[in-house]
Amino acid sequence: MTVAPLFLDISPWQSATVPPSAWARLAAAGLPWIGAGLKVSEGRIGYPAWFGAHWPAVREAGGDRYGVDWFRIGYGYWRRGVDATQQARVFLLEIERAGGLGDGDLLAVDVERGGNAGAVAAEVVDGASAWVETVRAETGRDVVLYA
Numbered sequence: 703m704t705v706a707p708l709f710l711d712i713s714p715w716q717s718a719t720v721p722p723s724a725w726a727r728l729a730a731a732g733l734p735w736i737g738a739g740l741k742v743s744e745g746r747i748g749y750p751a752w753f754g755a756h757w758p759a760v761r762e763a764g765g766d767r768y769g770v771d772w773f774r775i776g777y778g779y780w781r782r783g784v785d786a787t788q789q790a791r792v793f794l795l796e797i798e799r800a801g802g803l804g805d806g807d808l809l810a811v812d813v814e815r816g817g818n819a820g821a822v823a824a825e826v827v828d829g830a831s832a833w834v835e836t837v838r839a840e841t842g843r844d845v846v847l848y849a
Contacts, residue, residue, distance in 0.1 A: 705733075709738060713740075722755045722758075726762075729763040736771055737773035738760045744779040745784040745792075747792070748793075750796060754800045757774065757801060760774045772806065773806045774804075774806060775808045779812045780818075780829060780830050780833055782821040789833055794837060811837075813830050830847070
């Protein structure tokens with residue numbers, strides 16, 4: 703049986719007791735583990751202490767695998783009713799504060815129902831698109847839709 707490559711998705715509220723040093727154990731486990739998706743922001747709220755500790759630790763844990771078969775995904779949780787451009791700028795600021803982007807990094811917008819009750823399709827499409835366009839314009843990178 704072949705197992706597809708796996709990322710571990712984690713956010714501050716899930717990992718209050720997970721130290722940044724834990725990433726080395728995940729990387730050492732090898733395939734199918736190929737990195738981590740870290741929650742960078744939600745709306746206009748960033749997580750500078752948590753994200754600032756984990757973002758560089760994930761890269762360091764990958765060692766020679768980073769950018770080959772070990773990657774980081776930084777994702778921002780889109781919130782309806784909050785200016786999407788401002789949300790994207792908080793996301794980018796948090797990444798910059800944590801050490802910036804490297805060749806083994808992917809960027810994603812997380813669009814879910816949680817906290818977005820009552821959103822209509824056009825609102826979601828317009829808001830997520832504005833978020834993506836802001837990030838793309840600032841970084842020159844494409845953005846993954848994570849939903």
